[in-house]
Amino acid sequence: MRKVDIAVIGAGSAGLTAYRTARRHNQSVLLIDPGPLGTTCARVGCMPSKLLIAAADAAWHIQHADTFGVSASGIQIDGEKVMQRVRGMRDRFVGKVLKGMESISEEDILQQPVRFKTDHLLETPDGELIEAGRIVIATGSRPAIPGFLNAAGKRLLVNDDLFELDTLPESVVVFGPGVIGLELGQALHRLGVRVRMFGVGGAIGPIGDDDIRQAAQNCFGSEFPLDPDSQVIDVKETSSGVLVSFEGESGQTLTEEFEYLLAATGRRPNVDQLGLEHTSLELDARGVPVFDPDTLQCSAEHLFIAGDANNYLPLLHEASDEGAIAGRNAALWPDVAAGDRTVPLAVVFSDPQIATVGMRPDQIEQAFANAFAVASFDFADQARAKVMGRDLGLMKIWAEKGSGQLLGAEILGPEAEHLAHLLAWAMQQKLGVDELLAMPYYHPVLEEGVRSLLRALKGRI
Known part of the structure; x- marks a missing residue:
């Protein structure tokens, strides 16, 4: 022993x-x-x-x-x-x-x-x-694979399998518009692969805010077929691929064949x-x-x-x-101590990117009741985003009334990974709205959208 x-x-x-x-x-x-x-x-x-x-x-x-x-x-x-x-x-x-x-x-x-x-x-x-x-x-x-997807047989892929393909497939049906599904599904689409994406319950990535979720559905759904709350009727392996039958927008049953099925249904x-x-x-x-x-x-x-x-x-x-x-x-052990945890931060590398920082909207509503304020910003109104031709997306920031302490943020927009890091660092340092408004903002930069949000928050806290 x-x-x-x-x-x-x-x-x-x-x-x-x-x-x-x-x-x-x-x-x-x-x-x-x-x-x-x-x-x-x-x-x-x-x-x-x-x-x-x-x-x-x-x-x-x-x-x-x-x-x-x-x-x-x-x-x-x-x-x-x-x-x-x-x-x-x-x-x-x-x-x-x-x-x-x-x-x-x-x-x-x-x-x-x-x-x-x-x-x-x-x-x-x-x-x-x-x-x-x-x-x-x-x-x-x-990877966690719902049982009914096993009907895809040899045509069933998880992200582990996808990277072992010798070449890009002709078509892929993606189940799960979460982080993995969005990233891989959109990437495949942009590389010329025919993609259709299904979800259950309406969730898209880690987004918790209804307005940003709808904006995300509009953005991604305009690029490739995306139904985040789908009714899939049947999945069947064929000699050349996989057949998926599903309910269309008007309630009719549609059937489409794909070379592979990618299960991005969580882990x-x-x-x-x-x-x-x-x-x-x-x-x-x-x-x-x-x-x-x-x-x-x-x-x-x-x-x-x-x-x-x-x-x-x-x-x-x-x-x-x-x-x-x-x-x-x-x-x-037994000298056990609580560890230092950083402000929650998550990024989805889609386009536009998705980022969440701090507390989720439902957590804020539960913990702070009516003691919080929220402001939103549409990237269609952002000068630098327009210059870049990437003016799709919506951003929201929540703050505590009175103190101005930032509580959380959700971003759907260009370079969200960088904006989210700035906000996470600010929250980690417990900077409030006034301290952040006193920071320098160059022009024209995407960070000006954060300043616009903070100005709107200042008038509400």
Whole structure:
């Protein structure tokens, strides 16, 4: 039997950070992961998707250069070269992650799956036992696929599979207009792939505000068929693709054939194969350990859960932060402390981009009742956005009445990633409306839209 003070299950963004943080306090740390190593972000997530989006943006800007009086003819998209670059650059990013792991001693890594036998005891498939004083669960997540989509058979793809295609497909039906679906679906469309997108319940990305959600539906729906609250009747694999029958706008049944079906229907935590039933852990309805979001401590006090495995804030920067919190608390247990959490920030790299900062609209309404103000800004009224030919989108900011403290923001617009960072930094520093209005604003820049919003908020708080 192998005995260690701390075991970290999972070598993704959260697990690697947890391991390194724990090692600063304790030398007896074992990192467990069956592989493939290299993190979800680098292998199948944020990096390969951004490579595909970069290719799509290049094609789109050339195709629409006539907006500025610039003509471009003979545009060709080489699907094989696009996918070769995606995989080649992706492999470089994965290589950098693996290079960073070379500093970890071979004795500290176990490339095997494990299951719990008891609260402190883990077992590998070949019967090796590992007894750990404290354990961090950082096993990540995987695509969640609704059962009816399995009827697509061999034509069913998840984002992991998409990047392994040798060339761009002719057509793809996308289920799920969330972050992954929007990014990949729009990128494929802009690279010449025929795309149709279905959703359930009307949600689009992480948007919580009704007005911005409607603006997003108008923007994306004008570019490719998007029904965020669809009625899909049937999915069937054929010899050449997949047939999807669905209810049209006037209630008639329509059937369309696609080469592939891309399931972008969310992700599920990788905790169901860990043998958690053999522990004393309290589990929620999804089978995920109940935990304290500030300390990441579970009901069994020597166990911690971080990153996508807890499905709390499944984003890379949040996973790294949580890894640091869990690693520190596992190493210094029972001296468990709340970790420093940054202002919530999420970005969808669609065009226009989507970004959310701080509290969600429903959280603000619940926590502040009538003690908040909100202002909105349409990018159609923004000078720099018009100059760029990218004047689609809507932005809102919420602030507390009286104090002027910023509470949250939602953005659908050009370069939202940068505007969202500015607002997140401002919220992190607890800057209010007056302090932000005192900042410099150059002309003409997109940030002037933020100033317009802040001026409107000042008159309402």
